[in-house]
Amino acid sequence: MYRELVLTSAERVFARGGYHASKMAEVAAEAGISLGTLYGAFPSKQEVFEALHEFRGAQFLARVEAALKQPLPARESLRLGVHAFVGFLMEHEDYFRVDLREGRSWAVGDVEASPAFQAGIRQWTALMQRGIDEGLFLEDDPELMATSVFGLMQVQLAARMQRKPDATATELADSIAEALERLLCRPEELAAVAAANARTA
Amino acid sequence: MYRELVLTSAERVFARGGYHASKMAEVAAEAGISLGTLYGAFPSKQEVFEALHEFRGAQFLARVEAALKQPLPARESLRLGVHAFVGFLMEHEDYFRVDLREGRSWAVGDVEASPAFQAGIRQWTALMQRGIDEGLFLEDDPELMATSVFGLMQVQLAARMQRKPDATATELADSIAEALERLLCRPEELAAVAAANARTA
Amino acid sequence: MYRELVLTSAERVFARGGYHASKMAEVAAEAGISLGTLYGAFPSKQEVFEALHEFRGAQFLARVEAALKQPLPARESLRLGVHAFVGFLMEHEDYFRVDLREGRSWAVGDVEASPAFQAGIRQWTALMQRGIDEGLFLEDDPELMATSVFGLMQVQLAARMQRKPDATATELADSIAEALERLLCRPEELAAVAAANARTA
Amino acid sequence: MYRELVLTSAERVFARGGYHASKMAEVAAEAGISLGTLYGAFPSKQEVFEALHEFRGAQFLARVEAALKQPLPARESLRLGVHAFVGFLMEHEDYFRVDLREGRSWAVGDVEASPAFQAGIRQWTALMQRGIDEGLFLEDDPELMATSVFGLMQVQLAARMQRKPDATATELADSIAEALERLLCRPEELAAVAAANARTA
DNA sequence: GATGAATGAGCCTTCATTCAT
């Protein structure tokens, strides 16, 4: 089966010019297969696009899930989660590009967010709840908090990658995690968190 | 000239299915004019799209600029700016949709952010600098802070509009402004800010 | 009535880029009138084109006719006719251009030559007959001879105008007339003709 | 590749109504292929047109070249060349029609003659020079003579084909060659030439 | 009558998809 080869090729092609500017013939050429074989693996261009998001989305979810399911305090989990998030997107920059461009990340009006995105939100929602239960995070709608976290991670990562192309994933993740802590934590916990971070660093 | 009618019609059409799914014939029909008239107002589909962003972008920038240029402390300016931002996008929800979908907001790789977005970033960058100078905001790269602010406003607004479709612009703006204060302010200023907000509310 | 203004304007416009590249709006602009007025004068672009050929064709025919109807020997008539032909086309170079490009001068297959062209052929056919009757021209199908004369005049005039843009109509006409005499005259008459020409020159 | 099939089909279609009246769909239908296949062979309608002139032009040039390069006196070469010229255009009457209509044969003003036409002129120019060197042709600008020859051949061929549709290429070529000899040869050579022709015929 | 804004049929071209080999 050529499914995975097609998806990683499509990822590179879509990353170059976006979904609409990319042609099925380009995807096939990038994969080194024929159009017929491409259509043997996926019935349509749209399905390739969706399968790409399922494929990378599942990997992405698994990577973050592995970080978040460690039995640790919410503050540590947040750190680990952010590192997983940042690490994955930096290793898969093409996917990041595709996702930023046309990932249906943000539901607006009647356009639903994509399933992978919704699953990602659920992961972080659970962490938000844990942080609230621990008294670390401010009380608010955890799903909304998760969405903000997701968005801020994406935006900051994109901006920081653009501005400092040579920064390591660890550096970027640390900066982003600090911003998230400020956004999420109860003020009275922030000092303790900062102290803890200082010790870790 | 039909330029404005075309732009507001195109805004609705693009908001429905995105740029590529929208046909010039649909835009013309939405505007109640013929294809020929549409092409009399704009030379190409791409130009309609770009003109839409210039048109609404200029309004958007002006609205926020009016809020930010008031001679007030950075904390007040932030509030006013967020209200302007949220108010505008809620009054122009179709534009918000178009912009979220294909506004070239986030520069990735070699794709430049759109001029309107860059101008928006500059506005907020100036505010970030003021907040830093006043000792209210944490010291960081002001442009990066502005980008985060921009991103968080978009994300939270989209999420909140989705979840509470009936919330007023004022309510949403207040919630978003609080989140931004946590993100931006020095911890030791947050208590004072919270107290001030309580008084205002 | 704007018919003549339209025709002379159309002539300039058609001469620039040919019939198909010329737009009715350009013709109107060249004439300094509106599209509505243009369509008041002519019902269609095609009719403008045809009317132009009738208009200039009639002038052309009249000019040549005046030369050919002089009661002179065929040799003199030929000279006068060529001078009229060359003079007219040099005074109306735009028309010459239009005619060379898309004048339907040469009937091929089922495409008929234009009426003006056919009338022109008839003029010269009569002269050919006269030359034959006088024993000056070789005996051949006079209409075919006329067509050759017409063609050679056009070709040589175009080529000579291209190569010597500053030559006068008289110079060009003389050169062309000599070529025509060689083409048409019985060999034994050529010497006499040449002598006569030398005297005239 | 369908390039040649497309060209011969386009030749027939263009011959019917000219370039502008011909639709790509017609060309495809004439060739018995789809639009997509047509566009696989040529990137645009204009390129089909130009390729047609290159294709037939090259054949035409080769045919005439083969005749002219024979090591024979200019008088014989002229005969052979005219026969090649006439033979080719009668075998490719559709091309003749296309070429007469829009072959850019006659440079007028700033419109350049087509490359194929210019190459043709060069062939005949060389022959003119040979004729002059042999003392057979009158001394004149050989390029201008070549242009006249080209034009007279076209005009007479068109006229003769129109008037005598059943005449053979040989008959027409002989008539045309005689006319050309009168046009080109020094008077004192004409008698000898005529005698030679009589012997050949 | 004069205007020129408005119309919309028509054509070139692209590219996702199919299917004979």
Added chain:
DNA sequence: GATGAATGAAGGCTCATTCAT
């Protein structure tokens, strides 16, 4: 199964022509 040549529906754009003012 693999191939890639072939398909043709669809859509951007033009410009001759109309008609309300």
